[in-house]
Amino acid sequence: MHDFVMPVGPQSPALKEPMLLKLKLEGEEVRSVDMRLGYTHKGVEGLLEGKNVDQAMYVASRICGICSISHERAFIRTVEDMMKKEVNERVKLIRTILFELERISSHLLWAGFMMHEIGFDTLFQYLWREREGVLDLFESICGNRVHKNICKIGSLRYDIAPVQEREVLDCLDSMQEKLKDYEDEIKKNKVIKERLKGVGKISKKTAIEYGLIGPNARASGIDNDVRRIDPYDSYADINFKTIVIKKGDAMERTLLRMREVHESMGIIRQCVEMLPSEKIPKFSLTNIKEGEAIGRVEAPRGELFYFLKVEDGLIRRAKVRTPTFAFIKILEKILKGVKIGDVPVIVASLDPCFSCMERVLVAKEDREEWMTEAEFRRKYSC
Amino acid sequence: MKKKHNYVKKSPWVIDYDVGGCNGCNLEVLATLTPRYDVERFGVVYKSSPKNADVLIVQGCLNKKAVKRLKKIYSQMAEKKVVMAVGSCAITGGPFAEAYNFAGPVDKHIPVSVYVPGCPPRPEAIIDGLLKALRMVKEE
Numbered sequence: 263m264h265d266f267v268m269p270v271g272p273q274s275p276a277l278k279e280p281m282l283l284k285l286k287l288e289g290e291e292v293r294s295v296d297m298r299l300g301y302t303h304k305g306v307e308g309l310l311e312g313k314n315v316d317q318a319m320y321v322a323s324r325i326c327g328i329c330s331i332s333h334e335r336a337f338i339r340t341v342e343d344m345m346k347k348e349v350n351e352r353v354k355l356i357r358t359i360l361f362e363l364e365r366i367s368s369h370l371l372w373a374g375f376m377m378h379e380i381g382f383d384t385l386f387q388y389l390w391r392e393r394e395g396v397l398d399l400f401e402s403i404c405g406n407r408v409h410k411n412i413c414k415i416g417s418l419r420y421d422i423a424p425v426q427e428r429e430v431l432d433c434l435d436s437m438q439e440k441l442k443d444y445e446d447e448i449k450k451n452k453v454i455k456e457r458l459k460g461v462g463k464i465s466k467k468t469a470i471e472y473g474l475i476g477p478n479a480r481a482s483g484i485d486n487d488v489r490r491i492d493p494y495d496s497y498a499d500i501n502f503k504t505i506v507i508k509k510g511d512a513m514e515r516t517l518l519r520m521r522e523v524h525e526s527m528g529i530i531r532q533c534v535e536m537l538p539s540e541k542i543p544k545f546s547l548t549n550i551k552e553g554e555a556i557g558r559v560e561a562p563r564g565e566l567f568y569f570l571k572v573e574d575g576l577i578r579r580a581k582v583r584t585p586t587f588a589f590i591k592i593l594e595k596i597l598k599g600v601k602i603g604d605v606p607v608i609v610a611s612l613d614p615c616f617s618c619m620e621r622v623l624v625a626k627e628d629r630e631e632w633m634t635e636a637e638f639r640r641k642y643s644c
Numbered sequence: 645m646k647k648k649h650n651y652v653k654k655s656p657w658v659i660d661y662d663v664g665g666c667n668g669c670n671l672e673v674l675a676t677l678t679p680r681y682d683v684e685r686f687g688v689v690y691k692s693s694p695k696n697a698d699v700l701i702v703q704g705c706l707n708k709k710a711v712k713r714l715k716k717i718y719s720q721m722a723e724k725k726v727v728m729a730v731g732s733c734a735i736t737g738g739p740f741a742e743a744y745n746f747a748g749p750v751d752k753h754i755p756v757s758v759y760v761p762g763c764p765p766r767p768e769a770i771i772d773g774l775l776k777a778l779r780m781v782k783e784e
């Protein structure tokens with residue numbers, strides 16, 4: 263039988279974001295996978311360099327539209343570390359609230375996609391409807407639905423008013439019941455079970471080998487959560503569980519995220535209760551001359567890592583390591599041997615986010631490749 | 645001219661292509677599908693096949709690798725096509741205008757008829773732009 267190479271993407275119904283998967287098929291079965299990326303590569307690290315800290319923050323939050331606060335938060339954590347700056351209790355709690363709201367919105371968005379991918383559009387619509395409630399909260403608190411840009415070094419741009427506290431709680435209350443129903447549906451529905459159970463299984467060993475992080479790792483039995491290992495904001499004072507499941511198939515990854523949404527709701531409720539009546543401090547331009555630091559946060563998709571080096575008040579070097587970038591290589595392993603129809607589901611079940619992932623990387627199995635920028639551009643036509 | 649029966653109409657099909665944005669615009673375009681905004685009430689269907697599409701929504705900062713793709717998609721679309729640039733990235737480059745991999749605004753490469761500014765624009769704004777685009781498809 264002849265081998266047949268089928269390109270999927272970069273503009274394809276199966277993937278929401280541009281990426282080219284070259285699947286070598288034998289009949290229905292995938293024999294090997296070749297990934298071509300770079301359709302959304304912009305060169306963000308280069309953009310961050312040469313700017314001062316206050317300017318760069320806005321670019322950082324625009325690396326990803328889904329986890330905009332995570333990028334902002336990681337950036338701020340790095341800078342605050344560099345300046346050894348302490349922030350007050352209220353700022354910390356509000357940041358935690360927003361951070362978890364973002365996790366909820368991201369997980370709902372993703373769960374919606376997942377359902378769409380397996381052809382269950384009804385649930386996709388329901389989940390996205392619930393997500394709108396969270397976006398409304400963002401709009402009321404930060405003034406924007408997608409790019410929130412609320413953090414400032416040592417402070418926040420806006421405070422939360424008592425009315426908004428109530429809005430947050432009301433939104434969570436109205437969502438909770440419905441989300442339970444959706445979760446039950448996912449658990450019980452025969453079609454969903456059929457399409458997700460046992461699909462795209464990742465064992466603990468493979469997960470460790472390929473450096474899986476975030477919810478995907480937790481679904482494969484690895485207890486990995488930056489909120490616990492290296493707590494920031496108010497996570498050290500709050501009660502929450504890190505959910506870890508062992509099976510590691512698409513079904514478990516879906517359910518794990520749904521459970522994490524409930525956990526996030528718990529965190530937000532505690533935070534709102536703990537909000538002290540002190541004011542948030544006024545902010546001013548950052549005065550920072552020299553320094554370097556690293557910072558990490560648990561973004562909805564896993565650990566997000568920043569390194570910044572400042573010289574003469576300008577950022578000299580920036581390094582951003584995003585969660586998807588850390589684990590995308592695993593696709594080559596787990597897509598091998600599956601049926602072609604399962605490919606979109608497996609890709610989606612990992613919750614990849616390409617827009618923040620795309621950076622230069624050339625790694626071949628047998629050799630490393632070193633290229634000048636010009637050569638690189640020629641070869642990969644970018 | 646004889647009046648046409650207007651119940652025999654094709655629904656306008658829309659194709660959206662992310663040429664390298666941050667996902668923000670992408671999400672807002674998709675959000676127009678959801679119950680609160682619901683573009684399907686205008687008969688709009690999002691499809692991924694350029695051959696059958698009437699409107700092309702381009703979002704994101706056009707990167708050098710995506711230019712070829714974009715032109716290809718544009719050339720595959722049947723005549724009476726309308727292009728819509730959504731988001732400041734597609735219109736001017738927005739926050740990424742200085743990036744080394746930025747290939748210029750979308751209208752430098754293909755003709756654009758409707759611009760929807762914002763970072764990202766609200767779904768209402770996108771629907772408004774879409775309706776304008778649909779009118780153009782009809783009028784042409």
Ligand code: SF4
Pocket residue numbers: 324327408664665666667668669670703704705730731732733734738739762763764
């Ligand atoms: S215009 Fe703003 S939201 Fe849209 S892709 Fe560009 S940076 Fe993202």
